[in-house]
Amino acid sequence: MRNSVLSLLASALLCSQQSEAHLARAPGGVPGPPSNRWVRRLWDGAQYDCKCFPGDSCWPTTQQWQKLNTTVGGNLIVSTPPAASCYNTFQGPLGNINTYDAAKCAEVTANFPSEQFQIELPTAGLWTYFTNDTCRPTTNPADTCTNGYYPVLAIMAKTTAHIQEGVKFAKKYNLRLIIRNTGHDFLGRSVGWGALVINTHSFQSxxxxxxxxxxxxxxxxxxxxxxxxxxxxxxxxxxxxxxxxxxxxxxxxxxxxxxxxxxxxxxxxxxxxxxxxxxxxxxxxxxxxxxxxxxxxxxxxxxxxxxxxxxxxxxxxxxxxxxxxxxxxxDQASTGAVLDITTTNNTLFWQGVTAFHSRANYFVENGLYVYYEMFAPVQLRVQPFVAIGKTPAQLAAILKPLFDDLDNLGVPYTTSTQTFSTFYDLYLAMFEGEVAGNSALTGGWTMAKSDVANNHPAIIEAFKTVLNNGAFMVGHMWNGGEGLPQSEWANSAVNPRFRAVSDKIITILPIGGDAPLSAKAEAQNRLTNIVDGALRAASPNGAAYINEADPFQPNWQTAFWGTNYPRLLSLRQKWDPEGVFYAVSTPGTEKWEQIEYGTRLCKKL
CATH class of the missing domain: 3.30.465.10 (Uridine Diphospho-n-acetylenolpyruvylglucosamine Reductase; domain 3)
Incomplete structure (x- = not known):
């Protein structure tokens, strides 16, 4: 939902004129010098310098926001959660707004699981855990709708100049800045408490x-x-x-x-x-x-x-x-196959999983890409095996040892194969669509080829740990060093370890974004130290993929970038020395935290 920014900026001005005494009474408030762009806060016994947020003396005035709005062609809007239209009132950080609209509420409710619907919204996050889930669709308009961890304002950029002005404004006033294209993110990088968003989705050339x-x-x-x-x-x-x-x-x-x-x-x-x-x-x-x-x-x-x-x-x-x-x-003619193992016999299920996953190296070395999902109590869905440039007979020959093993073990399964004139046609037909609106913590790890070869029983035990602790798995078997000349591996900042893995796993632990803080802490510990901890132990030569992993894992610098991290840290200091840009657990963010229960973005002193 879009609202006129000018109608609410008076509230922003009132927020920006709060006295130092009021700031001192706020939880953790430690006023800094009035001219300082940083807001000093005390949290959990440590001092921090924080970005400027509504209520801080350094928050831009109404006139400054209005000037920005003019500069960006009137494309500055006040952010509201996607389902605000289902509530009588949105209680936002810049003031309350009457938001109820029955028709829009019905549209949002019907389309909330649609990724494309949410992508087209100004500030939505497709997965909602990091929004705090404070304003989901409801049938009771009298319920409370607050901003949670959604951004405050957004520039719906239409030109390169709009992006430039937004970046310069955020830097000048030391605002938390978020760059959003689709909001297609598991780690909450497209949302953030008190932030200004620059939305780039209109750039469609x-x-x-x-x-x-x-x-x-x-x-x-x-x-x-x-x-x-x-x-x-x-x-x-x-x-x-x-x-x-x-x-x-x-x-x-x-x-x-x-x-x-x-x-x-x-x-x-x-x-x-x-x-x-x-x-x-x-x-x-x-x-x-x-x-x-x-x-x-x-x-x-x-x-x-x-x-x-x-x-x-x-x-x-x-x-x-x-x-x-x-x-x-x-593009090339391509063949795809699916495999489904579902059984109440726990022993047979894990024998089937072992027969399948022990061939991860074999699959990728024979040119296959394999996408699979594993759920508790006993379901493995492979959809699809992808054989680009291969005939059905060639794919069948590659998969025959797997199916022979399943038959000999007595593992029940179903399978089918399709062929297509191009990979594009396979891509549309065989990959299932994803849904938005889910709330979960996301982790993950890769299985190194050496560990699949030498430590596979431990990998299967780790899979059991994942499923026994309330999570499920999404696997992607590929070999990032197979088709690319080794002389080109170092041309990008991709972790060198990714050139020697055969399975990249996402672990997903469902939990509501509005769960009690104690439940969130327990779930995060379970994901980091038990679920993903088991995978790390089983594949010590693996790595983590920054877009689909736990950003709070130990030694994230090495996990995400390996030996490339020192150079990346140096380049971050060169190209963004003041921390204008931010995403959790990326180069140079070691001292940055979201303190005060995941709200203020700050640097630890």
Whole structure:
């Protein structure tokens, strides 16, 4: 829901004029010098310098917000939770708003699970745990709707200049800044208490060329696609598929994910990773807004250090991507298969899982991408095995040893196979859609090829630990070093360990975002130390993937980036020394915390 920013900024002005005495009475308040852009807070026995939030003396005045609104073409809006229309009143940090609208409430309620519906909203987070779940759809308009951890204001950017002005404004007034394209994120990076959002989803340009020229002796000169910041995988793939002959590119497994933001900055794995590496490995150039508000180009010739960091070095860490260019490839006829093992016989189930997962290395070394889900008490769903460029007979030959084992063990299963003229057709037909609106903690770990080969019984025991502790698993078998020349591995900031893994697992632990703090703490401990702890112990040579993992795991710097971390830390200090950009557990955020029960973003002194 969009509301006129001007009608509420008077409340913001009142908030910004709170006295130091009032600040001192606030929980943890320790007033700093009046001219200081940082707000000093005392929390849990430690002192912090915090960004400026509503109620702080450094929060911009009404006139300053109005000036920003004019500068960005009237595209500054007050953020409200997606379901605010189901409530009589939204009790926001800038004042109360009468929000009830029966028709809009019905629309939101019906579409709340739709990823695309939520993507099109200004400030929604597709997974709701980190919003605090304070304003979900309801049939009782008298219920309470507060902002929770949603942002406060958003710039619905339409031009590059709008992004630049937003970045400069956030830097000037030391505001928490969030860059949002789709909100397609498990870790809460697209929402944040008291934050200003720059929404880049309107940047929908797509351009394809047959002759990209890197203008260097070894530069790439083949076909490429250039996309605006808001372009999602489905639009890019549709454009490429319409070519003659049809082309394809590396994207994530989910068709609604954006391809020019957090995906590539986290690395970007998907069904083509065996053949072409990560999305980051295929990047050719970025147009970006840096922390000083300047528009820059980053490629292997210009700002090459920034180019390297943007290719897997951490989302929302180095710059705002406005436009990205990637290599594209000829699409191929492809074959897919599904496998379902569901049985009440616990012994047979785990024998089936062992037969399947012990072949992780074998599958990827034979060119397969494998997507699977494992639920308690006893269900394994593989949908699909992906064989790009292979016939049904070739896929059947690869899978025959697995099915022979299942038959010999007496494990009940169902399976089917389909063939397609292109991978794009397989992608649309065989990958199931995802849903929004779920609330859960997300973790994960990768299984190194060496550990699958030498320590597989411990891996199966770890899987049992995951399922026995209320979580479930989503697996992605691929080999990020199989189809990419080793000479190119270091061209991106992707963790070198990802070149030697065969299974990347997401662990998902359902819990309500509005659960009591004690329940949240218990769930986080269970995820970090028991669920993911078991996976880490079973595969000590594995790693974690920043876009789909527990950001609070121990030694996250090494887990996410391995030996690349020192260079990334140095580059973060170069390109964003003041911390204008922020995402949890990314390079240079060691001293940053969300204190006061996950609200204020602060640096520990």
């Amino acid at each position: 797509v351009k394809v060329t047959n002759n990209w020229d890197g203008k260097t002796p070894k530069g790439y000169k083949g076909p490429a696609i250039t996309v605006g910041a808001g372009v999602q995988a489905q639009k890019a793939l549709q454009t490429l598929h319409a070519l003659n002959p049809p082309k394809i590119m590396v994207t994530g497994e989910c068709i609604t994910v954006g391809i020019a933001g957090g995906l590539v900055q986290g690395g970007g794995h998907g069904p083509l990773t065996n053949q072409q590496g990560f999305l980051a490995d295929t990047a050719l150039e970025f147009k970006v807004i840096t922390a000083d508000g300047q528009l820059k180009t980053a490629n292997e010739r210009v700002n090459s250090d920034l180019f390297w960091a943007l290719r897997g070095g951490g989302p929302a860490s180095f710059a705002v991507i406005v436009e990205a260019s990637y290599k594209v490839f000829n």
